[in-house]
Every structure is written in structure tokens, then in C-alpha cells.
Amino acid sequence: DTGVSQDPRHKITKRGQNVTFRCDPISEHNRLYWYRQTLGQGPEFLTYFQNEAQLEKSRLLSDRFSAERPKGSFSTLEIQRTEQGDSAMYLCASRATGRTDTQYFGPGTRLTVL
Amino acid sequence: GQQVMQIPQYQHVQEGEDFTTYCNSSTTLSNIQWYKQRPGGHPVFLIQLVKSGEVKKQKRLTFQFGEAKKNSSLHITATQTTDVGTYFCSHGGSQGNLIFGKGTKLSVKP
Numbered sequence: 001d002t003g004v005s006q007d008p009r010h011k012i013t014k015r016g017q018n019v020t021f022r023c024d025p026i027s028e029h030n031r032l033y034w035y036r037q038t039l040g041q042g043p044e045f046l047t048y049f050q051n052e053a054q055l056e057k058s059r060l061l062s063d064r065f066s067a068e069r070p071k072g073s074f075s076t077l078e079i080q081r082t083e084q085g086d087s088a089m090y091l092c093a094s095r096a097t098g099r100t101d102t103q104y105f106g107p108g109t110r111l112t113v114l
Numbered sequence: 115g116q117q118v119m120q121i122p123q124y125q126h127v128q129e130g131e132d133f134t135t136y137c138n139s140s141t142t143l144s145n146i147q148w149y150k151q152r153p154g155g156h157p158v159f160l161i162q163l164v165k166s167g168e169v170k171k172q173k174r175l176t177f178q179f180g181e182a183k184k185n186s187s188l189h190i191t192a193t194q195t196t197d198v199g200t201y202f203c204s205h206g207g208s209q210g211n212l213i214f215g216k217g218t219k220l221s222v223k224p
Contacts, residue, residue, distance in 0.1 A: 010178050026157075033210075033211055035212075041216055042202050042204070042215055043212070045211040045213070047207060054208065063160070081224055091157070091222065101145055101147060101162065101205075101206035101210060102147060102159055102162055103212055104148075104159060105158070107155070107156050108156045
């Protein structure tokens with residue numbers, strides 16, 4: 001257990017529905033990252049926060065995706081009007097500010113869009 | 115950021131055999147991280163390498179960072195069934211995000 005938690009662990013939804021995932025990072029970590037992982041691939045970067053500020057978004061993050069970290073603690077990732085191509089594992093990772101690039105991953109939320 | 119290439123994509127070994135996975139970049143990297151992901155699990159941090167020519171050991175695992183900081187390797191001596199999983203190398207992107215290779219999937223036959 002790395003100390004990063006994600007909820008829910010699994011989500012099955014129908015195409016067109018909205019879904020929201022939550023991530024609770026390690027408490028002293030001010031950087032929080034979202035990644036997406038599909039079968040047979042490594043995690044791909046989506047977006048990241050330093051405290052409550054969203055500083056970078058990947059071009060993978062379409063307009064249907066939005067992320068927040070309102071108080072600089074937990075974060076939510078919402079996907080609107082889900083598509084079958086959104087089916088993937090959504091991973092959250094946190095990192096302390098410093099010279100290391102080491103990130104600690106949560107267990108992920110596996111999304112299946114029917 | 116530049117993606118790193120990992121080889122092989124798959125490796126099947128008999129328990130007790132050694133295993134090595136390689137990570138290559140066309141550009142110089144500031145650091146390399148290695149993660150292990152068990153089937154159905156999430157990436158778990160193993161180690162970070164920063165210095166040119168660095169070698170680090172964790173029990174049966176040996177990690178190396180090349181002199182030119184363009185490649186790295188992970189070697190497992192005398193594999194066990196608990197070593198099963200996918201091993202990823204990654205490096206830091208411009209925003210502190212990690213850029214992952216596609217991983218090497220290791221299976222170990224008892």
C-alpha cells in the first residue's frame with residue numbers, strides 16, 4: 001500500500017453516461033498526476049496538479065475530460081459522455097516536491113464502457 | 115518527451131533462470147525509474163537511477179544506468195514465481211510527469 005487511494009476501483013457504465021473518479025494522494029505530496037493505461041501499454045500522462053493548480057494537460061485529455069483538485073488535497077477526474085474508447089485503467093500518482101521524479105501510484109480505477 | 119524503448123516485449127523463463135530487460139533512449143536522460151506491475155495491479159516503484167554508470171542492487175535485482183545515460187537494464191538472478199509481472203522503465207518529462215516504455219512482460223514457469 002503506497003498511501004495513494006482511488007475510488008471506485010471498478011466502474012462499468014453505458015456509453016454516453018458521465019463518470020467521476022476520486023484520488024486521495026499521500027498527504028504531504030503536493031503534486032498529483034493522472035494517467036491512463038490500456039492493455040499492453042505503459043501508463044500515459046493525462047494531467048497534473050501542483051497543489052490546487054492544474055499546470056499541464058496532455059493532448060490525450062479531450063474536452064470531455066475535466067480534472068479538479070479544489071483544496072490541494074484530493075482530486076477528481078470526470079469523463080462526460082463516455083465512449084467505448086475511454087475504457088481503460090485510470091491511475092493516480094503523487095509526488096513530493098524535490099529533486100526526485102519518483103511517483104507513487106494508487107490502485108487505479110478500471111473503467112469499462114459498454 | 116521522448117518515449118523509451120523496451121526490449122524484449124515478452125520473456126518466458128523457467129523458474130531459476132535469469133532475466134534481463136533493456137530500456138533504450140535516443141536522447142540523454144536525466145534519470146530512469148523502474149516500476150513493476152503485477153497482473154491486475156498498479157505500477158510499484160522499484161528504483162531510480164541518476165548517475166552515469168550507476169549500478170544498484172536489491173536482493174536478486176540489479177539495475178544499471180549506462181555511461182551515456184541513454185540506456186538502462188534490469189537483471190533478475192534466479193527468477194521466482196513471485197517475479198511475474200510487467201517491468202516498466204520511465205523517465206521524467208518536462209512537467210515532472212513520467213514517460214513510460216511499453217514494458218517487458220515476464221512469465222515464470224515453475
